[in-house]
């Protein structure tokens with residue numbers, strides 16, 4: 001591995017730009033020119049994934065001229081967790097996905113961001129990864145509600161995972177990169193996020209627990225959207241988006257930006273709610 005001077009320089013300029021931003025004054029033009037040169041010089045990079053070469057205090061979507069191995073270009077993300085009474089542990093939401101959006105909140109192309117990594121064997125990749133607990137954890141916390149996990153995980157990888165710029169193979173040291181390792185890393189990082197932003201526990205802490213399933217046309221034992229939002233605001237200081245079909249709870253979305261390469265922190269939601277009364281039913285599993 002060689003010393004990576006142009007990049008260290010880029011990091012320096014980038015933090016200078018951050019400081020300038022917070023004081024609402026433009027960086028001097030000379031710095032901008034040097035920044036462009038730095039990016040030019042840096043185009044033959046092969047080592048970028050090393051934390052010590054990335055500034056740790058960048059905030060996604062706040063700077064444009066930042067190396068996309070160090071700060072995700074699609075830096076506004078949705079963590080979608082689902083509540084499906086037929087799947088997953090009775091005391092846990094399961095994962096739908098982590099979806100990078102553009103910094104303007106727009107969705108990325110439906111076919112993802114990198115055809116060359118549109119793997120169709122994601123379940124195998126996960127099963128054979130060096131992360132020996134990943135496959136079991138995926139089956140437990142990320143089941144497809146259509147019963148085909150490989151299809152579901154493959155879809156999530158191709159459409160969303162390939163858009164995480166910090167996981168591009170060019171960001172890894174060539175001498176240590178194992179093909180497809182970023183696929184397993186993508187899923188592991190999301191399972192970790194689910195655990196950290198554990199919706200079941202956050203709701204429970206505000207006394208919101210699943211209620212008995214009721215047959216019949218009119219939902220009973222429902223919660224209000226406001227109760228859901230307040231519980232999550234109490235836990236993490238932001239509102240979620242809450243998604244229902246009719247009154248039946250389907251998903252809760254949390255929005256994130258990223259500090260440094262991969263430190264996710266919650267931000268206010270950019271999407272819409274589709275619930276009024278929320279039927280949060282006990283799971284039958």
Ligand SMILES: *[C@@H]1O[C@H](CO)[C@@H](O)[C@H](O)[C@H]1NC(C)=O
Pocket residue numbers: 119120121124125128
């Ligand atoms: C998955 O598919 C890719 C591309 O076809 C292949 O290179 C890789 O070996 C496969 N991985 C596993 C674990 O089957």
Ligand SMILES: *[C@@H]1O[C@H](CO)[C@@H](O)[C@H](O)[C@H]1NC(C)=O
Pocket residue numbers: 091201204205207
């Ligand atoms: C739910 O909250 C109650 C107290 O409000 C606590 O005793 C219980 O352990 C919590 N359950 C879970 C699963 O966190």
